[in-house]
Amino acid sequence: MGEPLAVEATGLAKSYGPISVLAGVDIAVPQGTVFSLLGPNGAGKTTTVRILATLLRPDRGQARVAGFDIARERRQVRRSISLTGQYAAVDELQTGEENLRMMARLAGLDRRAARRRAAELLDRFDLTGAARRRVGTYSGGMRRRLDLAASLVVQPSVIFLDEPTTGLDPRSRLAMWQVVTDLVGSGMTVFLTTQYLEEADRLADKISLIDAGRVVAEGTPAELKQRFADQRLELHLVDGSAYEEVVRRLGPRAIATNPAQLSVSTATDGTALHIRALLDEVDPDHTAVRRFAVHTATLDDVFLALTGHTATSPEKETADV
Amino acid sequence: MSDTLTMVGRCVRLSTRNIEAMMTALFLPVMLLLLFVYLFGGAIDTGTKYVTYVVPGVILLCAGWSSATTAVTVSQDMQGGIIDRFRSMDIGGVSVLSGHVAASIARNAASTVLVLGVALLVGFRPDAGPLAWLGAVGILLSFVLAITWLAAAIGLLAKTPEAASGFTFFVAFLPYPSSAFVPIDTMPGWLQGFARHQPVTPVTETVRGLLLDLPVGNNAWWALAWCGGIAAMSVILSAVLFQRRIR
Ligand SMILES: Nc1ncnc2c1ncn2[C@@H]1O[C@H](COP(=O)(O)OP(=O)(O)OP(=O)(O)O)[C@@H](O)[C@H]1O
Ligand SMILES: [Mg+2]
Numbered sequence A: 001m002g003e004p005l006a007v008e009a010t011g012l013a014k015s016y017g018p019i020s021v022l023a024g025v026d027i028a029v030p031q032g033t034v035f036s037l038l039g040p041n042g043a044g045k046t047t048t049v050r051i052l053a054t055l056l057r058p059d060r061g062q063a064r065v066a067g068f069d070i071a072r073e074r075r076q077v078r079r080s081i082s083l084t085g086q087y088a089a090v091d092e093l094q095t096g097e098e099n100l101r102m103m104a105r106l107a108g109l110d111r112r113a114a115r116r117r118a119a120e121l122l123d124r125f126d127l128t129g130a131a132r133r134r135v136g137t138y139s140g141g142m143r144r145r146l147d148l149a150a151s152l153v154v155q156p157s158v159i160f161l162d163e164p165t166t167g168l169d170p171r172s173r174l175a176m177w178q179v180v181t182d183l184v185g186s187g188m189t190v191f192l193t194t195q196y197l198e199e200a201d202r203l204a205d206k207i208s209l210i211d212a213g214r215v216v217a218e219g220t221p222a223e224l225k226q227r228f229a230d231q232r233l234e235l236h237l238v239d240g241s242a243y244e245e246v247v248r249r250l251g252p253r254a255i256a257t258n259p260a261q262l263s264v265s266t267a268t269d270g271t272a273l274h275i276r277a278l279l280d281e282v283d284p285d286h287t288a289v290r291r292f293a294v295h296t297a298t299l300d301d302v303f304l305a306l307t308g309h310t311a312t313s314p315e316k317e318t319a320d321v
Numbered sequence B: 001m002s003d004t005l006t007m008v009g010r011c012v013r014l015s016t017r018n019i020e021a022m023m024t025a026l027f028l029p030v031m032l033l034l035l036f037v038y039l040f041g042g043a044i045d046t047g048t049k050y051v052t053y054v055v056p057g058v059i060l061l062c063a064g065w066s067s068a069t070t071a072v073t074v075s076q077d078m079q080g081g082i083i084d085r086f087r088s089m090d091i092g093g094v095s096v097l098s099g100h101v102a103a104s105i106a107r108n109a110a111s112t113v114l115v116l117g118v119a120l121l122v123g124f125r126p127d128a129g130p131l132a133w134l135g136a137v138g139i140l141l142s143f144v145l146a147i148t149w150l151a152a153a154i155g156l157l158a159k160t161p162e163a164a165s166g167f168t169f170f171v172a173f174l175p176y177p178s179s180a181f182v183p184i185d186t187m188p189g190w191l192q193g194f195a196r197h198q199p200v201t202p203v204t205e206t207v208r209g210l211l212l213d214l215p216v217g218n219n220a221w222w223a224l225a226w227c228g229g230i231a232a233m234s235v236i237l238s239a240v241l242f243q244r245r246i247r
Helices: A045-052 A074-080 A096-106 A111-124 A140-150 A170-185 A197-203 A221-227 A240-253 A272-282 A299-307 B002-017 B019-043 B050-079 B082-088 B093-121 B130-157 B161-167 B169-173 B189-196 B200-212 B219-245
Strands: A005-016 A019-030 A034-038 A060-065 A081-084 A158-162 A189-194 A206-211 A214-219 A231-237 A254-258 A263-268 A289-296
Touching (some): A005 A045, A005 A189, A019 A034, A019 A060, A019 A189, A019 A206, A019 A214, A034 A045, A034 A197, A045 A060, A045 A189, A074 A081, A081 A140, A096 A111, A096 A140, A096 B002, A111 A140, A140 A170, A170 A189, A189 A197, A197 A221, A206 A221, A231 A240, A231 A272, A240 A254, A240 A263, A240 A272, A272 A289, B002 B019, B002 B050, B002 B093, B019 B050, B050 B082, B050 B093, B050 B161, B050 B169, B050 B200, B093 B130, B093 B219, B130 B161, B130 B200, B130 B219, B161 B169, B200 B219
Parallel strands (some): A034 A206, A081 A158, A158 A189
Antiparallel strands (some): A005 A019, A005 A060, A254 A263
């Protein structure tokens, strides 16, 4: 037996009619770590989270969360987890304090304990000043913090955070990152989804990149970065057959292939030694490559390399809370 | 059980802060009462003072209007993220929906008391003993329960809160073609059949009979049968729809 797993899923599949949303997703998250499911819009992140949180039944596949089977031991799973969904789950017409007290009562605390817990959480999430204001008057960042606080009224062993920072400004995003870091410090397992590579990089011990319902890459941030080194060698080939030949020689290392432009890229560490070796390898006769360029890879490059389309960058995203 | 009480507290608090729900619960009833008594009352001959005739009808009409609030709030809950959180905390659909139903009963109790108060001021003179009052309250309560559960089912069925509100229109409309506002004999023949055999008529007749000390006849049984039937059907439908909505 290896280390105990907080989340263990195999072959999760889900379709809506003819549309396949998840096509066999495997996930393994060791206890007490942060796992990030990284993917663009519509990749299937929320669907995965809802299945693991027992809110949605998968068509195929099994999963255990906190040691319990999501299909046969729902109740035990629900007792061990908490969920902060993609869309805020607090009542706008109640104050922050009322929302937290309500959640604490629902989690089984008595009236006095609920009041105490609400006060603690308001303090911890820097909301004491707004405790008696209706949530309708909160900013996006405050609402997100309250939402997260609401899922911590009792200490769960696994916490699911579905896109906790989408739509937040950079300052609120930093604050949220700090909160997540603190959670792990207290021994919880954090399962978080995000569209931002930077966020996964900062927070996660392990990342799975999901696209169109499939895991397309997984590993620690360091492993992923190694695989998609931060420099990129872009080759422009002389003609179609040279292009075919070079792409064939690069094999799985080819990224951002563009037959129309006769260009292909591959990862490099940017040293002259490595670039010379690469050129010799893919073009031994020195006839195929017309020009080359070395670029610093952006987050978008990594996304593009892995999924074939660009990621959303936080700056371009508009607030939608 | 304690979950249900917490949900009741939540829904009552939410209703008192929802301006639209409060207007529907408090001002609309009084407006409708005054409208009927002073504007239409003069033209309608019911054999008694019109305010005396119309009070049960106004209460039922308001219950119909207020059911829209239930349908909309249930639909909003299902659409928002909060239902996922409740379910992930293992809070059952019964608790969630009971909160909405209890809040609706509280709103209707408030509006009924208000309507009775204003009606007394403008000349309503009931003639009922404590038992008759109790009976009238019981019948009104079962009517409110029935249409509130129906509204909850509609809220679960509708894809959006707006649609939910639209669907309750026919519930709100039902008191008009009944004996609530005009005697059925004054209606065109083709409408009389419907008016006599729909739930609002026996409920109105029973409440009116009890409050004015008139013979109630079979109406009480019909009223209870209608309300019980609608409530039972709606509760079952809600349970099924709740399961369906959560897939
Ligand atoms: N109830 C449903 N019926 C039909 N299609 C659905 C349903 N729920 C989700 N989908 C589809 O499944 C796909 C994956 O959805 P999901 O919400 O899991 O994506 P996501 O990765 O969370 O995306 P986002 O970043 O936009 O939140 C989407 O294409 C979505 O349209
Ligand atoms: Mg999502």
